[in-house]
Amino acid sequence: MSSEGKGERFKLSRRSFLKASGVTGITVFATSLIKPKNLFKFPQKAKTVDNEGVITEKWINSSCLNCPARCATSIRVVNGKAVRIKGNPFSKVSEGEICPRGHIGLQVLYDPARITSPMKRTNPEKGRESDPHWEKISWEEALNEVSNKLQDIRNSGNPEQTVVFSGLNSRSDEDLIGRFVSAYGTPNLITGDSLEDESERVGRWLADGNYSHIA
Numbered sequence: 113m114s115s116e117g118k119g120e121r122f123k124l125s126r127r128s129f130l131k132a133s134g135v136t137g138i139t140v141f142a143t144s145l146i147k148p149k150n151l152f153k154f155p156q157k158a159k160t161v162d163n164e165g166v167i168t169e170k171w172i173n174s175s176c177l178n179c180p181a182r183c184a185t186s187i188r189v190v191n192g193k194a195v196r197i198k199g200n201p202f203s204k205v206s207e208g209e210i211c212p213r214g215h216i217g218l219q220v221l222y223d224p225a226r227i228t229s230p231m232k233r234t235n236p237e238k239g240r241e242s243d244p245h246w247e248k249i250s251w252e253e254a255l256n257e258v259s260n261k262l263q264d265i266r267n268s269g270n271p272e273q274t275v276v277f278s279g280l281n282s283r284s285d286e287d288l289i290g291r292f293v294s295a296y297g298t299p300n301l302i303t304g305d306s307l308e309d310e311s312e313r314v315g316r317w318l319a320d321g322n323y324s325h326i327a
Contacts (some may be wrong), residue, residue: 167191173200177280178213180309180325185214194218230254271297278303
């Protein structure tokens with residue numbers, strides 16, 4: 113075929129060129145609206161890695177408890193051990209983002225100085241200069257001792273003598289703790305997320321009667 117014939121074959125009219133350009137532009141624009149994170153899928157089944165044997169891997173969705181925001185997280189668990197924390201891309205609130213506090217959650221989880229079991233005070237003497245002599249006890253022993261003490265106080269007719277201190281928990285755990293103190297009969301529930309957060313709650317409660325964090 114001559115060069116002249118090739119030119120005729122690939123000749124493109126101005127109208128066809130504009131039409132093709134418009135279609136291409138619309139396609140590129142539509143593609144840009146699709147966020148890659150919405151297409152992300154978490155692996156849920158075990159997989160085999162060459163030369164490393166069988167490794168079980170899964171992602172568990174949870175929420176960060178390193179501050180009251182409770183951003184949605186996804187935790188990568190390999191061979192039963194959490195190895196990575198990232199934001200949950202399916203969250204409509206945090207939209208897959210977490211701050212440095214969320215990323216260092218593994219350091220909190222695996223801190224060698226963390227408390228790994230219930231601790232019982234063995235020194236009856238109390239005071240700033242007194243060593244409490246904490247000793248590790250089993251969960252069964254701890255639950256039995258606490259439940260027996262709670263039962264004795266309630267049977268005495270003075271459940272309000274019980275004060276419950278609660279740290280930062282998930283919303284469902286907070287609801288459970290609130291229902292427990294209500295059923296037990298004590299109004300003394302102190303949620304110590306942190307000192308400044310508790311002061312914020314009390315200030316808002318005194319101002320407008322709403323005992324909660326300011327959004």
